[in-house]
Amino acid sequence: IEEPLIFEQDSAGRTGVDLPDVPKVASRLGAVKPRAKVGLPGLAEPQVVRHYTRLSQKNYAIDSGFYPLGSCTMKHNPRLNEKMARLPGFSDVHPMQPVSTVQGALELMDQLAYWLKTLTGMAAVTLAPAAGAHGEMCGIMAIRAAHEAKGDSGRTKILVPESAHGTNPATAAACGYSVDAIPATADGRVDLEALKAKLGPDVAGLMLTNPNTCGLFERDIVAIAEAVHEAGGYFYCDGANFNAIVGRVRPADLGIDVMHINLHKTFSTPHGGGGPGSGPVVFAESLAPYIPVPYVTHGKDGFALVETAGDGLAFGRMKAFHGQMGMFVRALSYMLSHGADGLWQASGDAVLNANYVMARLEDVMTASFEGPCMHECLFDDRFLKGTGVTTLDMAKALIDEGFHPMTMYFPLVVHGALLIEPTETESKASLDQFVDALRALAERAKSGDVAYFQAAPRLTPRRRLDETAAARKPVLRWTPPVVAEALAAE
């Protein structure tokens, strides 16, 4: 059965809530008149429940199967974390309550900050950023603030490797920097010599992902850090891949100055179909003074909140209120559940799982670089050469086998990339099932059955969707049929 839009289920006057009668008082709206109509549809509660239940059934999710999206860390989302975030002491607290009434909330933020600093070896942390890209913005702002504080205004450039997440150049550009790309070496790492050649007094810093988006650890990272520092720049690390090393390697020990952490990747707060995320940023001593407000301090009467930048080096707000508190609770719940021993094991298993998938596939697919890989493994489309089957086709065919596709066509440094991140919460049986399916598809592709791939997926609520048509004449909202007809007639 097809599920219509809520707007197509409308009946006038129907509602899914019951409210008390409105007290009879003279309205006091001032200059503005009450609006005549919003135009929302009326549904009863049973219809609403069924609508969203049915829609949910059209989604693939971690709960329903393996989700090997590279660079996304789609690991298990424990329900304990959801339960903790819903404790009224966390969920039903207003951000502007007197601080005397929210000491537990501030303690939680302080604890989370302690864990993040300890795990990264860093000196300071801000919890404010709402997502990874927001964290990047925060980090680059701090770099700019630091240069400004030193009166160093000639640094207009940020270096970014070719393999970077798209957010890296976008962030640097948004903050008014020009972006200079650094090429990769044949073994999938940053070309240290090329980097050194670009370093100079015009470089504000380097944005690097480590482990990088090829799933490899940047072997020269300490030398890279030294070179950047020597040139007077700062070293920003994109922490999206922190899951590979969390609890085993402290980014501070690699010479990193600033790094964001995706709580929704490494620390398992749910992705939720696209958010909300949470992107705390950790800072080495070098950048520690340059953080946004608000932040928590230990005052004489317990915890206190610094809510204004004042005359210090801290800078202003990045969002309303104090950060993604709901995500902080979930992340700390995850951290406490794992502990030091559990995180050690988790990153180890994440890396082992990725290497296992790589090892089991390398004879039928083409691994882009030699291992060991870290938490994800990268293939390119050389194995499909001459078959007429594309990376996209492989991915869509995988859907019919019951799996979510891996990340496709990223990173850009290899052709037709297939980036697979199993995470530590998949069992060996699940990996074997996935590998077997992929092997069978690779064989099938080589056998010349192009038609099969081009028609995939077959078993989904929808088959391949026309994305070009969607972008050419965008339909971004429902329009009442009469209006829609009138528009069409125009």
Add this chain to the structure above:
Amino acid sequence: IEEPLIFEQDSAGRTGVDLPDVPKVASRLGAVKPRAKVGLPGLAEPQVVRHYTRLSQKNYAIDSGFYPLGSCTMKHNPRLNEKMARLPGFSDVHPMQPVSTVQGALELMDQLAYWLKTLTGMAAVTLAPAAGAHGEMCGIMAIRAAHEAKGDSGRTKILVPESAHGTNPATAAACGYSVDAIPATADGRVDLEALKAKLGPDVAGLMLTNPNTCGLFERDIVAIAEAVHEAGGYFYCDGANFNAIVGRVRPADLGIDVMHINLHKTFSTPHGGGGPGSGPVVFAESLAPYIPVPYVTHGKDGFALVETAGDGLAFGRMKAFHGQMGMFVRALSYMLSHGADGLWQASGDAVLNANYVMARLEDVMTASFEGPCMHECLFDDRFLKGTGVTTLDMAKALIDEGFHPMTMYFPLVVHGALLIEPTETESKASLDQFVDALRALAERAKSGDVAYFQAAPRLTPRRRLDETAAARKPVLRWTPPVVAEALAAE
């Protein structure tokens, strides 16, 4: 992807919980040794979440679509009720806490009792029975107790109409009564004259469902009650179909002495794939003294619990503790949400929906009796005559249209029954969709496309299952492969 049994996902030593270390103390188990092994499989939490999520996706449910099961009242299950039942003040209270610490729980039971008595017009209620059939048992016990108290030991028979739910004769028989069936008239009601002919000093009582299982109101019910009473018997009403009249007709006003109420039908506590139910029983003055313990009273220090039958007319426990408290909370939440005005509207809409379905189908299917029906409408298989398609085939074909089948082959008084209960929580659009699907199937059956029906369902996780084989050599549990092989070799 097929979902294996948990036993097939076992890995030794793996677990889905983390527990603190066991304090080192000398064990004090007495005469018994610790067991060596249970034999349970080891799964990690992510696997367990995925297992049950995937299994759930193989179920049809009210939340996913229309569930027109006759006599089952598959109405919307509000989430508010689930939330209320999980308030720690209800869910985390031990049944044997001092009554001074559970006054709110007793108050809730008292309030629920008040609503049930008010809605039925009855004098007393017991909340103890765990389900409808358990309530029937309770009612028949009360009837036996009442006759015993009067020293009337000659009443060995219970009269039960042919159309009764199977539980009715089973209950009467379980309580040591012989069961005498009463035939139906051509218009689907109890044959009053036949009933009168069977009444006599050997009849302990009558068990009748009203509205009856043909979806019809027993027009002669007052005369029936009078006749039963005149003969010295008691009138038990099966309350499974109370949804048709709740808030509009009080069973006491019909002459009924005792009736059970399915909280999981009329008052929307969830069916949960087969339970738990809750079957409170209401009693007229005539039987009010004959109730089981425990029950709530108003004591001088608030509410009190009577937990022992003592020397009175009350009789002993029917289950451990005080009844299905979790269901009481949900039912009262439902009642408060509806109120007197909402229940009036709900039973009206339930009846209107059923009549609408009947009206829209009667030209293509064969309604068994003339309307108006109450909350459900009954068809028989005359419209399939000569098509080779059976009631079962129709039901299975309906599954492929996205609907749960109606109740089939019940009641027994018509041939190849199809009993449809839409409930009040379905929209007109949903009924229209269902009716259209059924009309199309009826046309298709008449067009001679038997093969289509016999192969249905096609779109389900499993196609038709071999129930005969299952019963012939029952396999009721998983057995480890080595054991299973050994058994097969025998």
Add this chain to the structure above:
Amino acid sequence: MRYLPLTEADRQSMLEAVRATSVEDLFRDVPKSARLAGPIGGLPNHMGELEVERLLGSMAARNMPAGSVPSFLGAGAYRHHVPATVDHLVQRGEFLTAYTPYQPEVSQGTLQVLFEFQTQVALLTGMDVANASMYDGATSCAEAVMMANRVTRRKKAILSGGLHPHYRDVTTTDARFIGFEAVALPAAPTGGEDLLALVDDKTSCVVVQNPDVFGHVRDYTDLAAACQAKGALLIVVVTEALSLGLLTPPGDMGADIVAAEGQSFGNALNFGGPYVGLFAVKDKYVRQMPGRLCGETVDADGRRGFVLTLSTREQHIRREKATSNICTNSGLCALAFSIHVSLLGEAGITQLAQLNHAKAVQMADKLAAVPGVEVLNDGFFNEFTVKLPKPAAAVVEELAKRRILGGVPVSRLYPGEMAQGMENLLLVAVTETNTDADMDAFAAALSEVLA
């Protein structure tokens, strides 16, 4: 009304379709005298969610949640920690709002769960097969007796004095109305009853409990053999299912039927219900077993699938000849049980059971150190009986005033005269949810109350 999707316009058009002038007109078969003219009197009108939450919330607030204070209550209902995963999965609409799986093609989820549940129960109890659950442990016990009556064609049950008195009551209630004999021995707080002496050629079964209601752990191996030699069945009741993670299971002792309460796994205290009765038997008795059963089979394409089976025992087919009148099980509670047991697994259940036992040993030592308090048990699992120097009911009230739920007084279970000689006895249960601080607080408060 938020739950009712029909609008006034819908109603009007539908009334036309059914050729009625009003909804009231559709009720014309109801005798006029019994038809209310409008919404029933004596009840309030509908309330919004917020108002319902306020009203029920205020009732909930007048209870003392066991988890909000140190709590040591057992006696057939145990406060264990239930992982968050359990309730999350139980609330999925596909489980919560499905009916009994009579249409197997669209119910494979519920059916596979039941098949797995049956296997888990069989493994835990050490029996061959189990059914898909009963209302609770007490009704499970009564049904076991009736089943023994059917199997042996005898009509006398011997109930041990160690059997939980509620279970005894439910069985004797059935005995009275259904017509069989139930010989209930007096409470045996220190054991020593000779059950076998009562078994004669009219005896269908002997019902014992392990650990018994006073917490004593027993070995019934010899009793089982002796009963069976006399043509009677041994029914073993278990009220704390977690004990099956540590103790020799009834099946290994030779039990014919196990009737147990499964609440300890996955289910909250809920003030006594809903709970989940477990019922397991030897293979040869399968067709005499009451309740629902799920079995394995194949579908039209030959793939493994599951169905409800052996329904010819059941009321909806057999009517007055059914093995029992039961037609629901405790589906959702069984699901919660099954998920919790799946999470625990072999390693978890063993450790959890050991943890409970070790904590109970610690608590027993702490209480034994309180002047005037005596622990009656030699062997126990996570619950034991202490003898106080004063009536236990009053002590428990005093403890409640100090915000400690200090166990179940035996007199609460044996009301009136039956409690004679047991007034000073207190049942104390300890689980993984009790911290060291809880235990110390209890011992200290008890010292204070007894001082």
Add this chain to the structure above:
Amino acid sequence: MRYLPLTEADRQSMLEAVRATSVEDLFRDVPKSARLAGPIGGLPNHMGELEVERLLGSMAARNMPAGSVPSFLGAGAYRHHVPATVDHLVQRGEFLTAYTPYQPEVSQGTLQVLFEFQTQVALLTGMDVANASMYDGATSCAEAVMMANRVTRRKKAILSGGLHPHYRDVTTTDARFIGFEAVALPAAPTGGEDLLALVDDKTSCVVVQNPDVFGHVRDYTDLAAACQAKGALLIVVVTEALSLGLLTPPGDMGADIVAAEGQSFGNALNFGGPYVGLFAVKDKYVRQMPGRLCGETVDADGRRGFVLTLSTREQHIRREKATSNICTNSGLCALAFSIHVSLLGEAGITQLAQLNHAKAVQMADKLAAVPGVEVLNDGFFNEFTVKLPKPAAAVVEELAKRRILGGVPVSRLYPGEMAQGMENLLLVAVTETNTDADMDAFAAALSEVLA
């Protein structure tokens, strides 16, 4: 570890398959000096669920939940009643544990939700189109300004003194680092600012709020026309989305961009986040809009379906040329918003908005009756400003001791010198969750504190 499915045996066999001697061996590319030898120091080892619940539960217990006391806090975050259905559906694993819907064939659920969300936001704001959500209202506001800069190719934004100071801060932070001018007017508790006078040919936009941070309801129709005449855009900020159920929407006033906070629908207070930013524009600006967009299309069989679209604006395609660096939205919060709005529907949202307003009127009258208290607003929706005879921050602390959360002192929003002259001002918000008893308790306590 309950979350890790690999067993030691698995690890051994997998290490063989990858030809490594140990897991550590796989980390050989990490400089040896940076490799920890074992679990990191300074952190505890893993805890079970029960222990985590205890620890976090004790932190939660050190806060005062707004719902546990009479609470009148607003200032950009509002405590509304969220129907139980909302959270139930949001927690379904298929929504909760899905990624951004980049694979539309297996994400039609999330995509249809976003399409419906966009439509709801467009309807509520009175705008042509909306995106699939932003981080929160404040970042939405800043992005609106940057979008106006792109559209007009100008670089100066005028921020009204009625704009929420957090929104102003976020915008000025961006201005500092990203490089544009943001002229922020001083706080205007009684209005009266002349925004238009500041608009020149460098001005990209004027940012106003409705109701403004002091609760005043404004009509910006004339301002919109005047701005547009000068080539600048009018951005209207809304921090209480429920007001859109009652007030003339910004779209009807001629706004070019609406940036709003959607927390009021479906989302708990959560101590400030996560919330959901709303972002709606006129049709002609669609391709300049930041953030994710869902559009309608057809699949290979011609059936209607939904995809993310216009991604050439986005960072994952455009990299340094993207409209913004944003790559998440507030998916789950948007889902909660959408479900709540669906439940309310046209009738519900109107009544809820009226209810909020009427209660606020009642509260304003009750407070005005307290000696020394003055209500500053003529017009307001559900929040207004009162002037006390004492500094509001101290009064609020006193009220908190009496277990009343009596509003947000204006000095909390304008720290330090900025608060000058506003120390005695208090923002008071009233919603459907406030009972008559709450309101009376607040007025009585305030009388007491001020006496």
